[in-house]
Amino acid sequence: MPFNRILVAIDGSEASDRALAKAIELAVVTRAQLTALAIEGPLPAYAATVGEVEEVKREKDLFFEALAVRAGAQASEAGIELAIELRAGHAAEVISDFAAAGEFGS
């Protein structure tokens, strides 16, 4: 079955690690373009101070930076290029919107 573009969502969990490994395998076999989508969860709702928001944002940035580097390294080892995209919002909505806009699954 030919694949041109593959989208995999990553969040650092064991399940997403397995999904990424499978997606890399599939991309190597099919020579498809692989994109990893990471979704930052919401910042503190209705914060009272900018400091509170900045602290959580910084924590999330560090986490996703490390996650992106790890995923990139994994792809490089397999000899493929990995496009990594970061979005904010509700995971299910963002993934489906992103997949539709990028015509994944074609």
Place this chain on the structure above:
Amino acid sequence: LSDIAVAALLAGTILAASTVSVEFGFSVALVELLLGLIVGNAFHVDAPSWLAFLGSFAGMVLTFQAGAEVDVPQLKREWRASLSIGLISFFAPFAVLGTLCYFALGWNHRQAEIGGLALSTTSLAVVYAVLVETGLNRELVGKRLMSATFVTDIATVAGLTVLFVKPTLWVIPFALASVALVVALPAVSPWFFRRYGDRVIEPEIKLVFASLLLLMWLGGRANSQAALPAFVLGLVMSNHYVQHRKEQERMRVVAFAFLTPFFFLKGGMSVSAAALWANLGILALLFAAKMVPKFGGVYPLARRYTAPHATFTTLLMSTGLTFGTITSLYGLNAGIIDRTQFSLLIAVVVLSAIVPTAIAQRFFQPQTERERADLPRVASAQAPEGVSG
């Protein structure tokens, strides 16, 4: 309950608020307000004098920090849009609410001024969180919104200081000390930081705290409130903090760990659930009196300066939290408003933090430039560009 028993009860409540906030992703301030309400109403704990003092000082520290968070270069770049949106965002609800409280609710003029001030604010932190979450803080609409929020904040603290001042001789030393600190602190800070900074004993934080306490004392003697000089002091120090981020972070740690929890807890404890229940109609009226003039005033300007996101801008300019709480607590502590009025104002402040934000995020959230692109951008296998924003 003895003082130490109250302290132990509040310390436990503060700890619970922190963990609930982390677990559920809610702002710790809102959780502290809510738990304060529960503790105050369930245990009938009267706030001891030390809590009132800590709360007042924390309010000053929050005001200073809000000033220090102002992006002055951005404010200068966007002054035309931010001045008009920010000022109308303050004056429209202030006029409507002041009139409503005075004529319709029978509050006296000082109570009406507190009501108008507390509900005219815009929450910088709520706006900032929404903008950062969506990446809009890097786009023009986000920059204009932030700058307009700074202006509304400045108008609020100016009102808080100027409206309640009584002309006594103490106004002179209060004004002189305010000007002297605003001029001297940013000038002295680089040297002070080089000589005494980066130590666990934190002399630079003590310098700021000493300045704020001096302003609070003189402001109190002048029958005024030190909000304006505290905010301006933060504003003139903002450039220093841009260069010394760790110093700013340490001050936040001290404030969040020990001071601001008592401020929000005291706010929650002073809310009477029974008074709220008995005045739900007035609560709805006050909420509408905040939202309607914000829309009437801000929306036409937003259509001009932040189109096509005018509704989103207007909704975010209608939020409020910290300065609304600071103003209401000042009114309560100074004996200007009673507990029922305070309860109503705090409830509207909290509602205004939640309702317009939720509507803006659910129905009017603009897409960022990147998301408007049809296809995902191909990044390298290294850290993505968006990560560090």
